[in-house]
Amino acid sequence: MALPALTLLVLFLVIPALLAFGLSFTNARLISPNPPRFVGLDNFVRAFTADPVFLRSTLNTFVFAGVVVPVQAGLGLALAVLVNQKIRGVTAFRVIFFVPVVTSIVVVSILWRFLYQDDGLINSFIDTVTFGAWHGMAWLNDPSTALGAIIVLSIWQAVGFHMLIWLSGLQTIPEELYEAARMDGASPWQQFAHVTWPGLRSTMVFVLVTITIAALGLFVQIDVMTQGGPVNSTSTLVYHAVRKGYREQETGYGATISLIFFVIVLVIALIQRYLTREED
């Protein structure tokens, strides 16, 4: 009975993963009359020595993840604490904060592209609150602000998901622990530091791993909003892999970039597991 699902899993996950490995040592092209030829490590050498866009994409991917992982995890936790209060109407706020998560990232990206325009909503807001002292800019057209602008909308879209994960972690902490802490005169902050935080260890591992993997896979926002520009300031590993492996039909080289991406994801996931498991 497990056979149909397992067969599909092998066909569409295991084989493509092995293929990513195999193809990265070849010069395979998507549409070509010639069979792929083995080229050894050529693709890897090319990536690290002759492809500045690859290096820039790697850097951008790390910058994006480096900001998004701590900020989104932190904001998610703050939101979870806020909506974990026993006050009237709090469920409605949980639902509202989750609405962007169910909105497609494609829709979100095109919407924010409009908000970020030089005559868009965000600039006119800045203009109003500074009484016209500071005029807006085309955020996505400036290499120094484009990636930051994409970071903001990415967090806006996904933070509600991690709020819920943190929330379910918070609700596993027994209320008696808080009562006991309060009786000992613990301040709200002390309650958080000594009761809440230690109780959230396994939730934290899950949140960090899922945000990291999602952040490293950044693609849609780039494709819809900037196509990697201006001057490659928003190109990412996955975007570059698709550009080379699919749009320019260099399947072999695209597979190489995918494989490098996979190794990075794997190493980071293992490091996070190791670091957060140590104290158990």
Added chain:
Amino acid sequence: MALGLPVARPQAAPSASERQARRRRRVWSYTTLTALAVFFLFPLVFMFVSSLKPDGQILTDVTSLRAFLPVGDISLDNYAGVFDRVPVGRFLFNSVLVTVLTVGLGLILNSMAGFALSRLRWRGRHLALALVIATLIVPFETIAVPMVYWVSHLPTLVWEDGLLKYDFGWLNTYQVQIIPFIANAFSIFLFTQYFSTIPKSLDEAARIDGAGWFTIYRKIVAPLAGPAFATVAIVTFLPAWNQYLWPLMVVQQEELRPVMVGMQYFFQLDPAWGEVMAYTSLITLPVLIVFLSFQRAFVSSVAASGVKG
């Protein structure tokens, strides 16, 4: 009482200053929550409202709060424009078809796999479970490019001139958008976990009555696993509806494309924003309606997926 403290100590009634502090905290909470609600909703309110306005008015309205109010020259013209310009009905049909089949077949096959992994004894069971868990950490993005190459070489059957013929290449089909996503390691894992909480004595009783394994799955275990089916349906529904990268690469033919890729019509340098907003509203509304009607189930599904992952 993990801290080993006494459970109940008579508590003094809160003093006036304490009550005041509590009230101040509550006011602060509501202010923060409301500000955040505005932050999370303003782009979507702006989208729905703008979809009703002509392009010129959208641009002049952004300078004031009118951007969030359905005022001025309100009409459904943009929606009419969208239906004129792009085959949006066809895109919606494609997305519904792909989503329903991916989720539906996924529920059946993944729950069967979960049943076999959690309740049946067979050679290779542990290896299979290890394989499922190992594939959990492979992000789709890492295999997308090689997978295009792979599916473009897969054999397929085509109906041509009244004859069933054999051909290669899955590009530009419905099957390429559905079949690779039916089996899902995460769903199998969830089902395996859930089924193992259902008492095995039920199986034995049914076996004595002469029931086969498939009957036990269908008549006994599956009906008891409603929450697991709901969770899997919800967590696989959104990615299926939102597919973008994959159909972008494997479906060039307009008649077969889903809604998210169909939006590319509007990616030009100077888009007609009113129509863009109408299109994005149109493809967001169905999901929002599903979400708001099942929000309780959504919330508990996400929570469950986190706890068990």
